[in-house]
Amino acid sequence: EAQVTQNPRYLITVTGKKLTVTCSQNMNHEYMSWYRQDPGLGLRQIYYSMNVEVTDKGDVPEGYKVSRKEKRNFPLILESPSPNQTSLYFCASSLDVAQETQYFGPGTRLLVL
Amino acid sequence: RKEVEQDPGPFNVPEGATVAFNCTYSNSASQSFFWYRQDCRKEPKLLMSVYSSGNEDGRFTAQLNRASQYISLLIRDSKLSDSATYLCVVKGNNRLAFGKGNQVVVIP
Numbered sequence: 001e002a003q004v005t006q007n008p009r010y011l012i013t014v015t016g017k018k019l020t021v022t023c024s025q026n027m028n029h030e031y032m033s034w035y036r037q038d039p040g041l042g043l044r045q046i047y048y049s050m051n052v053e054v055t056d057k058g059d060v061p062e063g064y065k066v067s068r069k070e071k072r073n074f075p076l077i078l079e080s081p082s083p084n085q086t087s088l089y090f091c092a093s094s095l096d097v098a099q100e101t102q103y104f105g106p107g108t109r110l111l112v113l
Numbered sequence: 114r115k116e117v118e119q120d121p122g123p124f125n126v127p128e129g130a131t132v133a134f135n136c137t138y139s140n141s142a143s144q145s146f147f148w149y150r151q152d153c154r155k156e157p158k159l160l161m162s163v164y165s166s167g168n169e170d171g172r173f174t175a176q177l178n179r180a181s182q183y184i185s186l187l188i189r190d191s192k193l194s195d196s197a198t199y200l201c202v203v204k205g206n207n208r209l210a211f212g213k214g215n216q217v218v219v220i221p
Contacts, residue, residue: 033208033209035211037154040213041213042200042211042212042213042214043157043200043211044211045208045209045210048207048208050207058208088154090156090157101159102149102157102159102209104156104157104158105156106155106156107154107155107156
């Protein structure tokens with residue numbers, strides 16, 4: 001089944017404790033991105049990657065890192081999480097940047113205490 | 114001016130009625146336009162693309178007005194299952210910009 005998976009789905013952590021949210025897609029997509037969704041603010045892009053080893057900042061990259069060592073994986077790293085990073089995070093992929101359909105993962109709910 | 118603007122609503126719609134809403138965008142060089150549907154904090158899913166000539170998919174009609182820089186979505190004969198948030202998405206410069214969404218609540 002074609003899909004985007006994220007892990008963990010739910011996470012409660014404390015300020016400053018490094019964490020990684022994994023994202024994997026099995027559709028051989030080139031384009032992958034991370035979004036956060038907050039009430040009243042909608043979906044905002046954190047980082048995106050147009051292909052392996054190519055990443056770029058989105059609208060709200062501060063406090064986040066990403067890597068794209070393999071085509072299928074695009075982990076999101078929070079080196080030192082803070083409470084303002086409490087949010088719902090979505091990973092998405094598409095065949096390429098021009099492709100119409102973005103396939104979203106199921107989301108990761110993160111609470112930083 | 115925000116990149117993509119939508120009136121969040123909610124739009125309370127009697128079952129069987131028609132509802133329509135617009136989304137405005139600020140970048141006149143935007144290349145592609147879409148409507149996504151999102152159910153209660155689940156992942157967004159593509160509902161339909163929006164073409165210059167307008168397009169229809171069953172009870173859903175999308176239109177684009179480049180001169181006034183807005184897109185619209187119309188839902189006819191609303192069903193209870195149409196209750197969701199509809200996200201306007203605009204593509205340009207290798208990235209997507211999302212609106213905050215129009216929340217639709219179909220009432221029995």
